[in-house]
Amino acid sequence: MKINWKLLLTGFSAAMILTACGTDSGNDNEKSNGSSGVVDETETNVDETNDTDLSLEDENEDEGQEQENVQSDMDKAALQDSDAQDYALYVLPEYTLTSEEPGRDSLYFGDDGEYFMRIETQLSADGDYEYLLENMQETLKASADTEELTEVTDEEKLPSAEGIERVKAFTVQSEDSPITGIVFEQGDLLIRLTIFDSPEAEHYNDFIQMGETIQKK
Structure with a gap:
């Protein structure tokens, strides 16, 4: 029985290409995941900043409301x-x-x-x-x-x-x-x-x- 070396080499090359593609795909996924992590961290920082701003706004609104209440009380004097x-x-x-x-x-x-x-x-x-x-x-x-x-x-x-x-x-x-x-x-x-x-x-x-x-x- 003769071995068809041409067919065997073709199959082996195809297998190597698929393996390489799989490796590159894995690397791309890792890079993509790494990039996604940075974006998530940035979004978290933005959320924290927004929460702080909202807290300050609420505090300022409370102080303003208290002053308005005092003024409103004196209107009754x-x-x-x-x-x-x-x-x-x-x-x-x-x-x-x-x-x-x-x-x-x-x-x-x-x-x-x-x-x-x-x-x-x-x-x-x-x-x-x-x-x-x-x-x-x-x-x-x-x-x-x-x-x-x-x-x-x-x-x-x-x-x-x-x-x-x-x-x-x-x-x-x-x-x-x-x-x-x-x-x-x-x-x-x-x-x-x-x-x-x-x-x-x-x-x-x-x-x-x-x-x-x-x-x-």
Whole structure:
């Protein structure tokens, strides 16, 4: 029996070609898979960046909404004169302004009066800013029976309406709740506020917003 060498060599060559094609195909798949991995990683980074941007947008929207809510609340406030001092201010519906003694009023929250802001005013020409500031600090120390005061430096927690100058504020933690003293100048008035708030300081922003509206009658 004669071997057909030509046919055998042809078959062998075809087998080698198929093997080579298979190898190249495998290499191409590996390259393709590698390239796909890079693309997937890039897409992941883009997704993470988008998530961060969305988170910042949500946070900014929350802050903006909170500011709008404060402004909306003050839209409900009514202008009220002090009975004993020469000023007026805008008072929110849940608060009551009462004159306790000459030169000293209290702005109470709710019916029980547990949380309130004491208001004292003087004409700038007659008052002494440095004395008010020093006296305010001594009063805070005596109220909490401590020598440790913390200065309030966060501008969002200070009166900042147009015309307000020389703002200084200190806070102290009493046994039950925080007490904050603020002294500032507004037009012709020197103003001293003392805030006796809840443990969570939940009325602080209201007191500040109303205090900013104090104006000479």
